[in-house]
Amino acid sequence: MASTEGEGQAAATRDMPRLVISWSIVGIPLLYGVIETIRAILPLFGH
Amino acid sequence: MALSFLDQRHTVAKPGYNRWLIPPAALAVHLCIGQAYATSVYKTSLVKHFDVSLTAVGVIFSIAIVMLGASAAVMGTWVDRVGPRRAMFTAACFWASGFLVGALGIAAGQLWLVYLGYGFIGGIGLGIGYISPVSTLIKWFPDRPGLATGMAIMGFGGGALVASPLSRQLLDLYDPDGDPASGSAVALLFVTLGVVYFLVMMLGVFNVRVPAPGWRPAGYDPAAESSRTMVTARSVSAASAIRTPQFWLLWTVLFCNVTAGIGILEQAGPMISDFFRSGGSTSVSATEAAGFVGLLSMFNMAGRFAWSTTSDYIGRKPTYVGYLGVGMVAYILLALFGDSTTAFFIVLAALIISFYGGGFSTVPAYLRDLFGTYQVGAIHGRLLTAWSAAGIAGPLIVNRFLDARGEPGALVAADYRPALFTMVGVLAVGFAANLFIRPVSEQHHVAETGSAVAGPSPA
Numbered sequence: 001m002a003s004t005e006g007e008g009q010a011a012a013t014r015d016m017p018r019l020v021i022s023w024s025i026v027g028i029p030l031l032y033g034v035i036e037t038i039r040a041i042l043p044l045f046g047h
Numbered sequence: 048m049a050l051s052f053l054d055q056r057h058t059v060a061k062p063g064y065n066r067w068l069i070p071p072a073a074l075a076v077h078l079c080i081g082q083a084y085a086t087s088v089y090k091t092s093l094v095k096h097f098d099v100s101l102t103a104v105g106v107i108f109s110i111a112i113v114m115l116g117a118s119a120a121v122m123g124t125w126v127d128r129v130g131p132r133r134a135m136f137t138a139a140c141f142w143a144s145g146f147l148v149g150a151l152g153i154a155a156g157q158l159w160l161v162y163l164g165y166g167f168i169g170g171i172g173l174g175i176g177y178i179s180p181v182s183t184l185i186k187w188f189p190d191r192p193g194l195a196t197g198m199a200i201m202g203f204g205g206g207a208l209v210a211s212p213l214s215r216q217l218l219d220l221y222d223p224d225g226d227p228a229s230g231s232a233v234a235l236l237f238v239t240l241g242v243v244y245f246l247v248m249m250l251g252v253f254n255v256r257v258p259a260p261g262w263r264p265a266g267y268d269p270a271a272e273s274s275r276t277m278v279t280a281r282s283v284s285a286a287s288a289i290r291t292p293q294f295w296l297l298w299t300v301l302f303c304n305v306t307a308g309i310g311i312l313e314q315a316g317p318m319i320s321d322f323f324r325s326g327g328s329t330s331v332s333a334t335e336a337a338g339f340v341g342l343l344s345m346f347n348m349a350g351r352f353a354w355s356t357t358s359d360y361i362g363r364k365p366t367y368v369g370y371l372g373v374g375m376v377a378y379i380l381l382a383l384f385g386d387s388t389t390a391f392f393i394v395l396a397a398l399i400i401s402f403y404g405g406g407f408s409t410v411p412a413y414l415r416d417l418f419g420t421y422q423v424g425a426i427h428g429r430l431l432t433a434w435s436a437a438g439i440a441g442p443l444i445v446n447r448f449l450d451a452r453g454e455p456g457a458l459v460a461a462d463y464r465p466a467l468f469t470m471v472g473v474l475a476v477g478f479a480a481n482l483f484i485r486p487v488s489e490q491h492h493v494a495e496t497g498s499a500v501a502g503p504s505p506a
Contacts, residue, residue: 019067026250030208033212036208037212037341040338040341043338
């Protein structure tokens with residue numbers, strides 16, 4: 001029952017909007033956290 | 048009946064379901080429960096609001112972490128039985144309720160309600176949430192379990208990075224003139240976080256699926272995997288696993304790795320100031336020390352992803368040889384030469400903390416290699432008691448040594464040497480335990496459960 005390469009590509013195309021939304025919901029807050037942390041770190045390097 | 052969509056049978060993925068939807072589902076849960084490491088933001092406010100000591104407020108966090116370990120150990124088998132969706136939903140309910148009950152406690156001026164809410168109820172949500180996506184990820188990514196669990200458990204480290212600045216901004220919004228913010232502002236913050244976290248965790252609940260029996264990713268050959276000596280194609284039940292020496296050796300490995308890391312993490316801010324103190328004053332400002340703590344959080348998160356992913360290529364045992372062996376060298380260098388330059392100190396501390404994070408995220412894949420996928424969630428839950436034990440031992444070791452050397456604010460680099468060399472010894476114990484780990488004896492394997500990478504847990 002291994003998925004084939006063709007099935008995989010079709011699934012990837014079909015699921016693209018859902019993938020983008022799902023990853024954005026977790027990725028955007030994570031990016032915000034990383035940026036805020038980098039801003040807090042800058043004084044450590046004399047900025 | 049209304050909640051029947053949570054049943055395991057309704058979570059089996061249809062053919063063609065994209066497995067890359069599972070990591071964000073897991074991340075949604077771990078990013079939310081990772082807030083547990085951001086409690087320092089409102090600690091001072093709670094001390095002032097309740098008019099109690101810092102220790103009394105710190106108990107809230109301690110209860111939550113103890114409940115994390117206890118609920119992960121006790122509920123692990125249940126999580127494997129009911130599947131990830133019901134487990135994530137339950138975790139979301141406990142975690143959000145914890146915030147709401149905690150908010151009620153703050154608003155009513157009743158500290159015990161905060162203990163009960165955030166500590167006890169929220170702590171149960173932490174434990175169930177932490178283990179809920181792990182075995183599902185391992186089943187979806189049998190070819191790269193380290194990458195999969197690394198992504199999810201990275202979220203736990205990242206949760207604090209998100210929650211800290213977000214909480215600060217919300218407190219500024221709710222109480223613009225407060226310094227520290229008022230109790231009512233913290234209560235409002237708790238309500239906001241409870242609602243937002245519940246909604247985000249629902250993303251995980253609705254997206255998570257278990258693979259259909261017999262599913263495997265394209266190009267993946269289980270036979271090739273099981274030809275590696277440390278990777279089993281058979282499975283061991285949770286009840287049998289805790290009777291194997293491998294479980295307790297791995298428990299020791301995790302305990303030692305976490306004890307050493309927590310020792311630095313808990314003391315990070317004062318430590319960098321003390322290492323560069325001379326003549327009563329330090330060359331590291333409070334702002335720079337806070338930046339150093341943030342930097343360690345970043346490496347804690349990055350290590351969870353990077354090292355766990357690396358373990359897919361070099362194997363789990365060599366990865367832990369690195370965490371513990373290179374960790375020992377890093378601790379020795381820190382003790383002897385850590386005060387030479389700030390950059391050298393930061394590099395060593397960052398490396399040690401990345402190994403600390405990596406130890407957490409690589410261990411589920413190590414368990415999969417040794418015990419199979421059958422009840423890996425339950426076994427993982429039991430193993431997390433090592434985390435709870437290390438959470439007590441690590442700070443205790445460091446604080447006892449430092450208390451004996453002098454007053455906080457007057458310590459120097461040399462005062463840290465006994466504690467750091469003790470951590471080298473702790474890591475050496477873990478290093479030896481890891482070397483003793485061998486494949487599990489066949490007598491512990493369960494009767495044929497199908498392929499180790501197949502289908503939902505039959506438990």
